[in-house]
Amino acid sequence: MTSMRLTGYADKFSVHPGDPIKFYVNCNGPAEYKVEIVHLINGDTNPRGPGYLDKPVAADVNKTYKGRKQIIHGGSYGYVPDAKAFHVESFTLQCWIWPTAPKTHPRYWKHGAQGLVTKWSKDCGYGLFVNEDGCLELRINEHRITTGVPLRDHAWHFCAATFDAATGDVVLYHEPQVVYALDPVIEPVRQILKLAISHAPVPVGIACYVESLAPDDALAASSKPAGVVFAGKYNGKIDSPRICKVALSRQDIETMKLGAQPGLTERRNSGPSGRLSEVIVAAWNFGKGIDTIVASDEGPYRFDAQLVNCPNRAMTGYNWGGTNFDWKHAPHEYGAISFHDDDVDDARWSADFEWSVPETGVKSRFYAAKLTTSEGDEEFIPFWVVPRVGQETAKIAVMVPTISYMAYANEHVACNAGGAELFVYRVPIMQQQNMYLAEHREYGGSIYDTHTDGTGISISSRLRPILSIRPKYDHFLAQAPWQYPADLHLICWLETMGYDYDVFTDEDITYDGLARIENYNVIITGSHPEHNSGPQLDALHNYTQRGGRLMYMGADAWYWVHSYHPAYESTGRGVVTEMRRCESGIRTWRADPGEYYHQGTGELGGMWRFRGRYLHSVAGTGMSSEGFDVSSYFSRTPDSLDPRVAWAFDGIGYDEKLGNFGLVGGGAAGLELDIVDTMLGSPPHTLAVATSAGRHTEAYLLVMEDFGFNQQGLDGTTHPRVRADIAFHETPNGGGCFAFSSIAFCGSLPWNNCDNNISKLVKNVLDRFAADGPLPAPPADAIKHRGRADYDPTPPEHRSRKARGEFLSG
């Protein structure tokens, strides 16, 4: 296995016929690489299935390209271009900080000083830093003055420094907000430095400093601004940074905490007045424009800082009182920005090739630019050709869960989670992608990971190589394809069965709404559409209510609130998604109190369930449990004999084991499982037509949002809710939903060259759902009043097969 010397991304996930798509490649080593556009059919290398399959696509970009190295300048920061007003003789610097990794290990990937507010580079200028020992440090030219006092991590500290050029007086203040009984007193550090500040023509840095100006360095072209290389990326929060052009007294520094004074009158006062208002160079208010990537300066020069790599905003400030939880209602308590040294919003590479997709002749399908070298390197850059709205070419459409792909993008859990083995009941087997990402934190993590400082990652960009959205990639959770390559099982089945279909992505439906989907007879989901935007769920609801048909092919869907960050829409739609892991749900990290609202759209994050949009209401079933050892199979229930749905089982015996085979865990019922629950939104007329009840191991556990306290008996050997239910319900106007309720389900479709009972069931449903016109009306006696909790105290799937009066074979 070679190391990953080729990595790349495209500027789009979905591209319309006739439109261009650009590709960006880091070719680190090989002199050249070959490009072929391929139509992807199967991405699973498991020898028990059809194996990796693609079809070449004739394209004018199919040729050999010269390789070049490109790098990602990861880590978030703010900068303001150099300006004369920053070339001060004397100064006061001040800010609040909440450092998360003030002292790092010498082997830490970015060990060294961290910049707070700096106008400093190569021993010229001035700035406040956290030094490599984790202490506050003032730099003036080559001089470094420190308190020598370690900054407590995850705590607010007020920091300030003054320099008076006339007297040479330097004072450095470090004042923790909370002082414990046994904390030593921290006195201000005073020194005399008789010098003049040498000013370098470098930007002001927030949460960084300028390492060098390198306009001619090709690798610096992907920094922002291009050619300026920043270092000292800070981990933690900064609130209310200010720069003044005189050395203020401690008393005046206190007043300066108020900010700036734009336009004082006797009726209007917002900050320091009189002589203090005249010495302000910059006074940033991070509580303003939280939904943007600009840090607003309220000082006289309007030195707004550009924020790079999307640091977290809507973060509680030093003054958060614990009464306001929505930043929109109290922006002044959300004046903190949380920076991380591994944030990334855009790799900003130079494009290597661009393909104009022909207007005709290229079907709406899964594609990739396949990159290879003569030395065995291989990389795939996936994309989807999606018809323009109104130019659909099929009755069937596959909704590609790209938001979920982005949530899992470059996921590090296998490497970083200490309990991974317990979780999956086996030793996680790493892939080269896992190893590469562990060594290249600048490629950014997934929304399942934590930043290098331990805080949760809530932002994901698609403008970077996403090595998990690749064919031939097995995920440690399943030791099989997961998400993108798992969804190719469905594509392989559609292709093998000869269906014609279109594809569109979560992005397309979010931005286009109902118009994107209303002309299809049936929409098929991926295997794990867990992360969704509100507009997407609205569109699906409107679609099924108007007679549309939905085939939900997986499990644990409609779970987390995601939004696309509006500040990135100028770069393309759907570039950056955001998600916050709030009070409940399966969480690999937990948002801090007061930080549940998205910085981009301002909406409440967390689970859709806790915004009143029950998972079970979207397609009929919702998440109940998960486990990652082995998958099981389904059995039909008496509901499957109901004439409303019996057609789905044409050609399938009542006692057949449904899906006791498959490429994901060995069965159709596995990994994450959904059930019918009318109290959680399943329509009261939902039919649970098959179930895997009683067939899961102790590795399967009930989801935590479904129980209020811990107790024995929450696992698959005991708890009745640990199961998957295949379910059907009709929607108004001749529509309907079929939910297959297991992430492993699609892994059974290609089994035995698609000749199996899961394939037959799905074919029966798809053929019925894809047919023109409404579904046949249900029998008259099916129209009746139904309760919700009380309509059947012991639903059939909870009873033993004997109690159901079922014929027991064998």
Ligand SMILES: [Fe+2]
């Ligand atoms: Fe998931």
